[in-house]
Amino acid sequence: MVSYNFSEIEKKWQKFWNEKKLFAAAGDGKRPKYYCLVMFPYPSGKLHMGHVRNYVLGDVFARFYRMKGHDVMQPIGWDAFGLPAENAAIKNRIHPEKWTRDNIKHMSSQLRELGISYDWQREFATCDEQYYRWNQWFFIKMWEKGLAFRKKARVNWCPSCGTVLANEQVTQGACWRCDSTVEDRELEQWFFKITAYADELLSGHEQLKDGWPEEVLLMQKNWIGKSSGAEVDFTLVSDGGAFNSAIRIFTTRPDTLYGATFMVMSPQHDFIAGMKPEIKNWPQVEAYIRESDKKSFIERLSDEKEKTGIRLEGITAVNPVNKEKIPVFISDYVLMGYGTGAIMSVPAHDQRDWDFAKKFSIEIREVIYSPQSDISKQAWEGEGVMVNSGNFNGIQSKEAVAKFTGWLEDSGLGKKAINYRLKDWLVSRQRYWGTPIPMIHCDKCGIVPVPEKDLPVTLPTDIEITGKGRSPLAESAHFEKVKCPSCSGKARRETDTMDTFVDSSWYYARYCDPRNEHLPFDPEKAAAWLPVDQYVGGIEHACMHLIYSRFWHKVMRDLGLLKSDEPFKRLLTQGMVTLGGSAMSKSKGNIVSQDEIVAKYGADTARLFILFAAPPEKQLEWSSEGVEGSWRFINRVFRLVEKMLDPAIRARIDAEERSERRTKEMSALRVHIHRTIKKVTLDIEKEQQLNTAIAAIMELVNALYSYPYLGDDVSRQAVETVVELLGPFTPHVAEELWERMGHTGSLMLTRWPEPLEEYLKEEFIELPVQINGKLRGLIQVPSGISESGLRATIEAEARFRPYFGGKGITKFIYIPGKIVNVLS
Structure with a gap:
């Protein structure tokens, strides 16, 4: 018997696929299109088995739909800008581009070794000048539309990375990349006005609800954080009367206005400096503000830490509904970036305010009564x-909100308002390895965009990257000094680079036309391919x-480049691959190298294990x-x-007389x-439960x-059906x-088998499943299922896995048609 030489077989078929260009998407409209995309990788070095899961999942869908007769586009590229390359440059004293290109070369070969069916003709890296020139083009278009702007703002500063972080890039008070504690600073920064699309980002969920995980939509909904309520003007007054100014607050509970017994302002509120002469305890207030400046916004919002604050002695606020003067505090749990930077505090009906009131001995006044309450x-x-x-x-509180809001508007004391937790996207970064922001600062003309004919603004090479001090681009002898495009006078080029999330916000559209030198892509080509039919990536990218x-897609639509409203029709968020209970990570030293597994077992074995060991969306140990x-x-197989x-086996079977048993x-x-074909x-197509698909193939083999x-x-x-069905999962051995x-040509060009209805008419039965003595659920199976088939089905069911306690099945008892008893 000939042995299975995976190394020889895999090289043979990879060469065949490449020579025949079988993975190149035609885009000619002759077949239904299927655009399959996995979030493109950061070229960090070598792939480990945690990475492999993402790419293999996407490849199953791509190969399946090719066999279903679709024109499949599955492109690959590289999310190549970013801090790791810059940090590697500092550590190893090499240019980040060399580090990046070397990694791309190695990782490309690894992906080819896995047999991923990428259309390599569409490959690009975001550090290519031909790509990031369009980042700059988009920036200028957004500037022209008022969607890109510059302002002074409180920002999250990572002292280790030496750069600003967006709110989404801070995790529990720490930098998402290096885990350093994040500080709060005020700097001039560039923003994209993502809030202009807040409502559409929410309403667009209706289009996505059938194709996206509910958890992701909920995370986005909470992050956008739309709140309906009212804006109300209180009046700040000083004891001596020298200061008197209206201050606006936003509240979702205007019905509790009569219960407001104090006001809390952000320590960074603009009014505080103006009130300084009237604040009697200014030295203590100033010290509190300095301490607040050292904390990140995540630390300040934490529910776990004790609330701190200080009263502004000599200042009171006048409640507009009852004209009552109430004390004013500053506290670091109120942020300038949220609402108006000041809140009315109703301790009887808000737990955070109640805690604060108790600490500072402030009146707690009940304005909503319930027999269950005890304030x-x-x-x-x-x-x-x-x-x-x-x-x-006497009015029910749920009715009072609308009545209060109407009364405030009629009285001129406030108005109905909507607030969002989502803030504009901060895109400035004080780093080198990113897209230069294409703007010029002129003392005479103000901020002027770089003319389109001068794009791209390329990265200078005459600097030493240290990771410290001001933006590295400012260290270049020739980069910063430039002539103003408007007046030809002396001017300064912007030295910040763009957040690398800009690169990944529209790359999927560039794949539709990756070599276009006149536009980011041809709108007609994009219309033919978009939206992406299947997107695969981690749930950590939800917010x-x-x-x-999604924001960028809508901007491109409004620029006339696209016709669709959403970029990704269907989303699969794969689970992490863990080792020793933790996600595989180079920093933790718990990785399993792809090279090691492929060298020992072959790519198909690596693929099969990754796909079979757990449902795609679940963690895989x-x-x-x-x-x-x-x-x-x-x-x-x-x-x-x-x-x-x-031939001898075939001859013996042909010689046997046909019996009744044989017919059955x-x-x-x-x-x-x-039934296996249908399952x-x-x-694959509907449930996206690839592990149970493999289990069904294994059952047919048995x-x-x-x-x-x-x-x-x-x-x-x-047997031919087994081989065809294995095509998307283990493509080399299947070919x-x-x-x-005896077949000629590629299996990939063979049409996917279709089940015949006449063989699908079988009654199903419902069996109770008992695991370790406890009933854990019911399972519906064909009435004639074998014991081995039933066992495989139960083992593959995600809902039963937790009850095995991480162990396998030690005993399996099946009383046909009645019950299943499993011991683990």
Whole structure:
């Protein structure tokens, strides 16, 4: 028997695919299109098995739809700008471009070794001048439309990275890249006005609800944070009367205005400096402000830390509804970037205000009564009846919001308003390895965009990257000094670079026309391919990349480049690959190298394990035993084909007389073939549960090993079906076996098998599943399912896995048609 030489087979078919250009998308409109995209990789060095999962998942869909007759585009590129390259340059004293290009070269070869069916003709890196010139073009177009602007703002500053971070890039008070504690600073920065699209980013979820995980949509909804309420003007007054000014607050609970017993302002509020002469305890207030400046916004918003604050002695606020003077505090839990930078505080009906009031001995006044409330112990945040609220007494609180808002508007004391948690996207970065911002500062003309004919503004090479001090581009002898495009006078080029999330916000559209030198892409070509049919990437990008790219897509639409409203029709968020309970990471030293696994077992084994070990959206714990199991299965399929092709076996089967038993066996196998086709097709196309699809193929292989007439026509059809169904999962071995079975050409060009309805008519039964003595659910299976088939189905069901306690099945008891009992 010929052994399975994976190294020889995989090289053979990779060469064949490349020479025949079988993965090149035609884009000619002759077939239905299918655009499959995995979030493009950052070229950080070498791929490990945690990375492999992403790319293999996408490849299954791409290969499946090719066999379904679609014109498939599955492109690849490199998210190449970013801090790791710059840090590597500092550490190793090499240029970040060399580090990046070397990594791209190695990772490209790794992806080819995996047999990922990429259209390599569309490849680009975001550090290519031909790519980032269009980042600059978009920046200028947004500037012209008022969507790009510059302002002084409180920002998150990472002292280790030496750059500003967007809110989305701060995790629990730390930098998302290096985990350093983030500081609060005020700097002139560039922003994109993403808030102009806040409502559409929310309403667009209606289009996405059938194709995106509900969890991602909820995360985005909460991040955008639309709140309906009212803006109300209080009056700030000083004891001596020298200061008297209206201050606007936003509240979602205007019905509680009568319960406002103090006001809290952000320590960075502009009014504070103006009130300085009237604040009697200014030295203490100033010290508090300095301490607040050292904290990140995440630290300041934490519910876990004790609330701090200081009263502005000599200043009071006048509540507009009852003219009552209330004390004014500053506290670091109020931020200038949220609402108006000042809040009315109603301690009886907001727990955070209640805690603050208790600490500073401030009155707690009940204005919503409920028999369940006890404001001496905690705030009552539920509904009830209005009390201590003037003419609104006796009204149900849920009705009072609208009545209060109407009364405020009629009285000229406030107005209905909508507020958003989402803030404009801060895109300035004080780093080198990114897209230079294409703007020029002129003392006479102000800020002027670089003329389009002068794009791209390229990165200077005459600087030493240290990671410290001001923007590295400012260190270049020739980069910063420039003539103003408007008046030809002396001017300064902008030295900040763009957030690298800009690069990934529109790359999917560039793939439609990656060599266009006149536009980011041809609108007609983009219309033919977009939106992306299947996008694959981690859920950690829900409130960064996936919001930014949706925003950018709408901007491109409004610039006349696109016709669609959303970039990605369907989204799969894959789970992490873990080792020892933690996600694989170079920094943690718990990675398994792709090179190591492919050298020992081959690419198909690596692919099969990654796809079979867990549902795509769930965490996958690395298992050497699981890899061995996948290796054994591929060898088992290989031996099955060789056995079926053995002329002696075929001759013996042909010589046997057809019996009633044989007829029944053949009929049962035909049913199994077509039910497997249907199961695998649904699991890929609709359910995206690739592990259960593989389990179904394994069950058919088991049935073939038990089939006593292997070599007859029915078994040959079954074996060919196994090979066809394995095509998207283990493409190299599937191609090899397809050829050995006498077929010419590529399996990839063969049409995906279709199940025949006549073989699908079987009754199903519902069985209770008991695991370790407890009923854990019901499972619906064909009435004639084998014990091995039932076991495989239960093992593959994600809902039963937690009850195995991380162990395998040690005992499996099946009472046909009645119950399943599993011990682990």
